[in-house]
Amino acid sequence: MEKNDHDDKQGNGYSRRGFMQFIGVGAGVVGASLLSPPLRRPLKAEDVGTIFPASEMVKVRLAVNGTVHAVLVEPRWSLLYVLREIIGMTGTKIGCDRGECGACTVLIDDVPRYSCMTLAVEAENRTITTVEGLMKGEELGPVQTAFVETDAFQCGYCTSGQIMAVEGLLRKVESPSPEEIRLGCSGNLCRCGAYPNIFAAAGKAAQLKSK
Amino acid sequence: MATRDKIYYTEGLPVPETPDLGTQPAFWKKTDLVGKPIPRVDAYERVSGTAVYPSDILLPNMIYAAILRCPHPHARVKKIDIAEAGKMPGVRAVITGDSKEAKGVKWKYRDMEVPLFDSHCRFEGEVVAAVAADSWYQARDAAQAIKVDYEVLPFVVDYERSLDVSVPRVQEKGNLLSEDTYSRGDVEKGFAEADIVLEQTYHTQCELHTPLELHGCVANWDGDRLTVWESSQGVFAVQSRVAEALNLPLSKVRASGHYMGGGFGSKLWPGKYTVISAMLARKAARPVKMLLSREETYLCAGNRPAGTMRIKAGVRKDGTITAIDFDCIGPSGAYPAGGVQLVDWLARDLYLCANVRTRGRDVLINAGPARPFRAPGHPQGAWALEQMIDELAKAIDMDPVQLRLKNVPLKSQAREGTPPYTSTGLRQCLEKGAEKFDWQASLERIRKFNEQNNHLRRGIGMGACLWVAGGGGPPSTVVIKLFRDGSINLNMGASDIGTGTKTIMAQVAAEELGVQPAIIQIENADTATTQYATPSGGSKTVPTEAPTVRNAAIALKQELLAAAAEDMEVPEDELEYIGDEIIWSRDAAKRLRITEVSRLKKRGVMIGTGYRGPNPADKVVNPFAAHFCELEVNILSGEINIIRFLGVHDSGRVMNRMTFDNQVYGGIVMGIGFGLTESRQLDERQTGRLCNKNWHDYKLPTAMDVPLEITSLPIELDDPESNNTGAKGLGEPVTIPTAAAIANALCMATGVRFTRAPVSPMEVVRKLSERKEG
Numbered sequence: 009m010e011k012n013d014h015d016d017k018q019g020n021g022y023s024r025r026g027f028m029q030f031i032g033v034g035a036g037v038v039g040a041s042l043l044s045p046p047l048r049r050p051l052k053a054e055d056v057g058t059i060f061p062a063s064e065m066v067k068v069r070l071a072v073n074g075t076v077h078a079v080l081v082e083p084r085w086s087l088l089y090v091l092r093e094i095i096g097m098t099g100t101k102i103g104c105d106r107g108e109c110g111a112c113t114v115l116i117d118d119v120p121r122y123s124c125m126t127l128a129v130e131a132e133n134r135t136i137t138t139v140e141g142l143m144k145g146e147e148l149g150p151v152q153t154a155f156v157e158t159d160a161f162q163c164g165y166c167t168s169g170q171i172m173a174v175e176g177l178l179r180k181v182e183s184p185s186p187e188e189i190r191l192g193c194s195g196n197l198c199r200c201g202a203y204p205n206i207f208a209a210a211g212k213a214a215q216l217k218s219k
Numbered sequence: 220m221a222t223r224d225k226i227y228y229t230e231g232l233p234v235p236e237t238p239d240l241g242t243q244p245a246f247w248k249k250t251d252l253v254g255k256p257i258p259r260v261d262a263y264e265r266v267s268g269t270a271v272y273p274s275d276i277l278l279p280n281m282i283y284a285a286i287l288r289c290p291h292p293h294a295r296v297k298k299i300d301i302a303e304a305g306k307m308p309g310v311r312a313v314i315t316g317d318s319k320e321a322k323g324v325k326w327k328y329r330d331m332e333v334p335l336f337d338s339h340c341r342f343e344g345e346v347v348a349a350v351a352a353d354s355w356y357q358a359r360d361a362a363q364a365i366k367v368d369y370e371v372l373p374f375v376v377d378y379e380r381s382l383d384v385s386v387p388r389v390q391e392k393g394n395l396l397s398e399d400t401y402s403r404g405d406v407e408k409g410f411a412e413a414d415i416v417l418e419q420t421y422h423t424q425c426e427l428h429t430p431l432e433l434h435g436c437v438a439n440w441d442g443d444r445l446t447v448w449e450s451s452q453g454v455f456a457v458q459s460r461v462a463e464a465l466n467l468p469l470s471k472v473r474a475s476g477h478y479m480g481g482g483f484g485s486k487l488w489p490g491k492y493t494v495i496s497a498m499l500a501r502k503a504a505r506p507v508k509m510l511l512s513r514e515e516t517y518l519c520a521g522n523r524p525a526g527t528m529r530i531k532a533g534v535r536k537d538g539t540i541t542a543i544d545f546d547c548i549g550p551s552g553a554y555p556a557g558g559v560q561l562v563d564w565l566a567r568d569l570y571l572c573a574n575v576r577t578r579g580r581d582v583l584i585n586a587g588p589a590r591p592f593r594a595p596g597h598p599q600g601a602w603a604l605e606q607m608i609d610e611l612a613k614a615i616d617m618d619p620v621q622l623r624l625k626n627v628p629l630k631s632q633a634r635e636g637t638p639p640y641t642s643t644g645l646r647q648c649l650e651k652g653a654e655k656f657d658w659q660a661s662l663e664r665i666r667k668f669n670e671q672n673n674h675l676r677r678g679i680g681m682g683a684c685l686w687v688a689g690g691g692g693p694p695s696t697v698v699i700k701l702f703r704d705g706s707i708n709l710n711m712g713a714s715d716i717g718t719g720t721k722t723i724m725a726q727v728a729a730e731e732l733g734v735q736p737a738i739i740q741i742e743n744a745d746t747a748t749t750q751y752a753t754p755s756g757g758s759k760t761v762p763t764e765a766p767t768v769r770n771a772a773i774a775l776k777q778e779l780l781a782a783a784a785e786d787m788e789v790p791e792d793e794l795e796y797i798g799d800e801i802i803w804s805r806d807a808a809k810r811l812r813i814t815e816v817s818r819l820k821k822r823g824v825m826i827g828t829g830y831r832g833p834n835p836a837d838k839v840v841n842p843f844a845a846h847f848c849e850l851e852v853n854i855l856s857g858e859i860n861i862i863r864f865l866g867v868h869d870s871g872r873v874m875n876r877m878t879f880d881n882q883v884y885g886g887i888v889m890g891i892g893f894g895l896t897e898s899r900q901l902d903e904r905q906t907g908r909l910c911n912k913n914w915h916d917y918k919l920p921t922a923m924d925v926p927l928e929i930t931s932l933p934i935e936l937d938d939p940e941s942n943n944t945g946a947k948g949l950g951e952p953v954t955i956p957t958a959a960a961i962a963n964a965l966c967m968a969t970g971v972r973f974t975r976a977p978v979s980p981m982e983v984v985r986k987l988s989e990r991k992e993g
């Protein structure tokens with residue numbers, strides 16, 4: 009049972025999930041996310057009977073912004089699809105659905121992740137935060153406010169992902185250096201090229217948060 | 220030549236006439252709100268996640284669509300078998316070229332009309348079949364389960380070989396789509412008069428728009444009325460193309476897209492997918508959401524065509540450019556799409572030159588058709604021309620900024636009758652830019668740096684441009700509604716594609732009406748509730764819509780003054796509109812609040828309608844710019860690190876300093892991609908297929924690739940002749956000379972001319988080792 013022992017060691021050795029985490033977040037938080045445990049505990053050989061056929065719906069409980077949603081999903085559905093099309097929270101955007109752009113970034117247990125590369129079933133029993141979850145009632149949170157004040161977007165489609173990347177960074181590092189900010193945003197593409205203002209927003213958000 | 224400016228206005232679109240306003244309001248000498256760095260009026264919606272983009276639309280009973288596309292660059296569909304797909308779980312509609320609803324439905328590529336489902340597939344990614352099913356996943360599964368029997372045909376995807384006799388024909392008439400020539404003066408004589416004549420061939424690669432929001436739409440039928448929410452730069456273009464394809468009256472097609480996640484030209488009009496979504500929605504009797512996959516957008520949502528440009532130019536020692544001969548070839552793709560459109564424009568018009576000859580050949584290849592891409596033709600043309608100008612300067616031992624300054628035109632030489640520009644800020648862009656960039660001192664500093672002779676070399680470079688359009692123009696109609704409580708609704712057809720259009724229009728209306736922008740609610744980009752506007756693109760949106768908004772505000776004020784004159788029983792021309800009050804000029808004590816005007820109180824609303832007046836006759840409105848760049852090259856690894864960038868822009872009046880600077884940064888970032896990393900890779904020899912249809916393999920600039928120091932310097936010239944706001948376009952010039960400036964800096968750093976964009980580290984190493992051996 010050597011294999012199982014190995015599997016049980018979290019964050020050890022190469023795993024597909026580990027790889028997904030690596031490409032799934034800005035490089036600045038890569039260190040943090042690689043150290044964070046994989047989303048779902050690895051299955052043991054004897055658990056095999058619980059694997060569902062792809063077309064069969066399973067019930068998952070997703071804790072999104074403090075509210076638990078019980079939803080029926082196909083095991084292959086991404087968290088992104090379930091958030092947007094099933095639960096109806098469309099603040100999280102879809103740019104590629106293949107882990108390249110970061111438009112779909114959400115926080116899972118405070119760590120930025122690509123929700124298109126996360127299965128909904130993987131996200132069960134985790135704390136999921138989306139851009140809607142940064143609001144304080146009707147008021148914008150500090151990162152959102154900083155984005156407005158520094159004009160850190162143009163079309164605005166990458167923006168919720170950028171905001172979540174910055175939020176995740178600031179939850180890890182209180183006042184990041186310019187280089188840390190760049191790294192923290194590097195997993196999020198902005199085709200409009202608003203990067204200079206996004207960096208400024210991150211700096212400003214750090215100030216607003218510390219107030 | 221006039222039609223050259225019209226690409227964003229009328230191409231394929233019926234355009235209504237706009238009446239002349241008759242009078243022009245006075246030019247603003249001083250403004251209170253216009254120009255101020257006011258945060259965007261829709262910023263809250265965009266950062267809170269509440270803005271509903273077309274891809275966010277959710278309707279009850281909505282289902283999802285997917286398209287099956289031809290995997291070959293050239294093939295004929297022989298047989299399609301949908302039996303299995305039709306029985307798959309969740310599937311509600313399947314449409315192919317054999318379906319009865321597809322019969323007779325046409326699609327247009329410019330003037331060429333083809334069946335919407337064409338069994339002759341001329342590019343990888345051509346539509347073959349479409350499916351709608353309950354979930355996104357089911358739709359994709361079912362599309363994959365459709366069995367297609369293809370007759371695979373020989374192909375050509377290398378545009379430089381497309382005119383060879385032995386290559387397959389993309390269209391029956393052959394692969395030369397058009398040949399366009401231009402000439403003024405006598406080029407041969409010009410070369411004879413030159414002290415130096417240089418000739419060089421430059422290449423640029425095919426660039427893909429890839430806006431963050433996928434191309435797509437939601438289509439819904441309500442009886443015989445169709446509503447389409449489309450991620451679009453122009454909802455009226457969506458309306459007219461869909462109505463035409465489905466043979467519906469315009470009134471029965473509502474196109475809407477209040478927000479949109481980027482387009483850069485690729486969303487100026489809808490795609491086949493839009494019509495197909497409507498057909499699927501009708502067949503399934505459900506609303507249908509269709510989002511193309513990212514891979515599909517690489518195949519069929521347009522591109523900036525690759526180009527080969529040969530340029531020969533002569534110069535005298537005093538800096539007079541005596542002749543330019545420019546020849547270019549580029550591919551439209553498989554259908555007419557402007558393969559070399561405007562590539563030669565800068566060679567024709569940017570610098571003083573009496574003798575110019577150009578030729579452009581637009582060819583066909585078996586690849587996805589082009590679409591206009593931010594400043595069509597110009598970044599390519601600048602890549603060739605602006606490097607050549609630097610070479611000429613070096614050859615006559617003149618500073619490249621000086622050589623450009625010697626040749627600043629005040630007239631458009633390439634247009635009929637050489638009309639003057641309303642303003643030419645090129646001189647100021649060059650002078651102020653060189654000063655701000657510390658050009659002279661930097662040259663010295665860098666020479667010293669490079670003498671240390673380690674593996675790092677530095678260079679500075681610059682490039683300049685104009686943009687052929689950017690003056691805006693009719694048609695446009697805007698309505699401003701004043702409600703009983705004094706709040707205002709600004710109703711405008713144009714989309715805000717991320718440039719801040721809505722914010723700027725709120726500033727213009729607020730300036731004219733003397734109110735705070737916050738009380739103005741903007742209603743835009745919806746064919747059912749707003750008036751006709753041309754698609755937002757070509758740097759024409761602000762210079763088109765801002766004067767129209769101003770006219771609407773003035774019309775509303777006139778309405779109010781007339782109504783107040785009745786209430787106050789004084790002559791209308793003795794009344795003044797100040798802030799939210801109407802005051803009698805003879806006795807300021809006699810005043811009336813706007814909300815007290817009885818006509819407004821009784822009717823509940825008063826409106827002002829504005830139209831876009833004509834542009835000045837016999838004058839040309841063009842923006843100008845210069846970009847300056849400093850970079851560092853690792854001559855061992857070929858790595859290029861851009862250290863600082865300066866964008867200097869004459870776009871007339873700065874309407875909002877914050878969104879202005881943001882455009883400049885964004886254009887520079889995109890230009891860095893064009894110059895250094897972005898390139899569509901077609902497998903020319905073996906399969907003809909696109910090898911890098913994703914963002915991992917097709918690399919956009921990321922947060923790690925942009926210079927930390929990036930500066931915007933506006934040259935604000937009064938231009939009262941351009942239009943009544945004095946604003947010229949900005950969105951295109953910001954990305955035109957960027958790549959050329961990088962190339963010129965690279966040349967200074969390495970001593971080697973890089974003629975092929977993008978310049979990869981491998982290319983740097985290859986060229987440098989070539990030089991060592993040579």
Ligand code: FES
Nearest residue numbers: 105108109110124
């Ligand atoms: S949509 Fe998830 S990374 Fe692009």
Ligand code: FES
Nearest residue numbers: 162164198199200
């Ligand atoms: S704001 Fe448009 S992609 Fe970032």
